[in-house]
Amino acid sequence: MKTADFDFPLPPDCIAQFPAKPRDSARLLVVGAGLEDRVVRDLPGILLPGDLLIVNDTKVIPAQLTGRKGEAKIEVTLIRRHEDDARAWEAFAKPGKKLKVGDVVAFGDALSATVTEKKDSGEIALRFDCAETEIMAALHRLGSMPLPPYIRKLRPVSAADDADYQTIFASRAGAVAAPTAGLHFTPELLAALDRRGVQQARVTLHVGAGTFLPVKVDDIAQHRMHAEWGEVSAATAEAFNRARAERRRIVAVGTTSLRLLESALDAAGKLQPFARETDIFIHPGKTVRSADLLLTNFHLPKSTLFMLVCAFAGTEKMRAAYAHAIASGYRFFSYGDACLLERAA
Structure with missing residues (x-):
């Protein structure tokens, strides 16, 4: 089919x-x-x-984050948490080509993550530098609702979307x-x-x-x-x-x-x-x-x-x-x- x-x-x-x-x-x-x-x-x-x-x-969860690797702006959308490690997530990154394994992406003073893998399918693996409870608290401070791409392309995420x-x-x-x-x-x-x-x-x-x-x-x-x-x-x-x-x-x-x-x-x-x-x-x-x-x-x-x-x-x-x-x-x-x-x- x-x-x-x-x-x-x-x-x-x-x-x-x-x-x-x-x-x-x-x-x-x-x-x-x-x-x-x-x-x-x-x-x-x-x-x-x-x-x-x-x-x-x-x-x-507010799974969309904007961070920086040095001077480069990196937009990250978390996909799913690793089943065996609550600090590890798969994610989409834009522009992903600017990242390599070992790079650290900072999402503000309280949250950063290290790139642990780049996959052939285009995703990356990230491991955050803090405990699971701190990750969730930081996401609620720094992240935004992950509206579908066909909506985000036409309008910004608003407070009402929460x-x-x-x-x-x-x-x-x-x-x-x-x-x-x-x-x-x-x-x-x-x-x-x-x-x-x-x-x-x-x-x-x-x-x-x-x-x-x-x-x-x-x-x-x-x-x-x-x-x-x-x-x-x-x-x-x-x-x-x-x-x-x-x-x-x-x-x-x-x-x-x-x-x-x-x-x-x-x-x-x-x-x-x-x-x-x-x-x-x-x-x-x-x-x-x-x-x-x-x-x-x-x-x-x-x-x-x-x-x-x-x-x-x-x-x-x-x-x-x-x-x-x-x-x-x-x-x-x-x-x-x-x-x-x-x-x-």
Whole structure:
């Protein structure tokens, strides 16, 4: 299967630069037997009592830093923390060509890091000179929200983004990109879902900046996903398995939640506790078993995220849904509108 098979024309003005206000006023395209135009706050009337929402509670850290190596200005975007060393991070650096192994980048008086590796894929490895708690404190003083590149190119990061680019579920710091389907939820919407009898369970997937990287190979089978750390607790596994046994629906909120559920599902279809990295790549040809419905935003052409929704709901159905969304003025990607997808039979 070719990357070009997942291309489609997307006018640049379809990409949202700011979120809907209030969050649950975003539009919602329901994709099932047909297409239905709704809004996110309609979810309590669409979902059923007993449905189990699986949400991602990761919290975005201010992962963009500006530093200096001597007189040279260096812009760094942290990608992910090393699993075995809390002071070590993979990162993108601009201009990366100015850096070599052993160089020290200073991000202010209180934070600096040494380049420990330069990778063929363009990333670098950094090791900070202070403890993990001090790193996080320094990031909150010196860093900024890592908005997607297609937003940063058109406008600066503002103070409003500190709240706008964080979901209502955010509680476990470690992501460098938001799990954007969760951005649509408000306290009022959650209260309405609770009154409806819709249940909720949480997982954690620390979303990496690799989610924005283009697919550079012609054959999608050759693409390798960036690894991201995830956790499924025993309580969430129990809630999932109980819902399955009672024939209640599983609703994955976001592609990140779905990827983690698929990573933690065993051969018998039982969800197991999970606490490690995953680099799962879901695309047509892969069977999705964990969720019945998927709430997600609209994704970019030729992206791994568009490939995932095609695997979930069917490629032709998603092509038709996206054509309708573009013609109807839906807003795309991180700050955009949402769709609720039914899993293909």
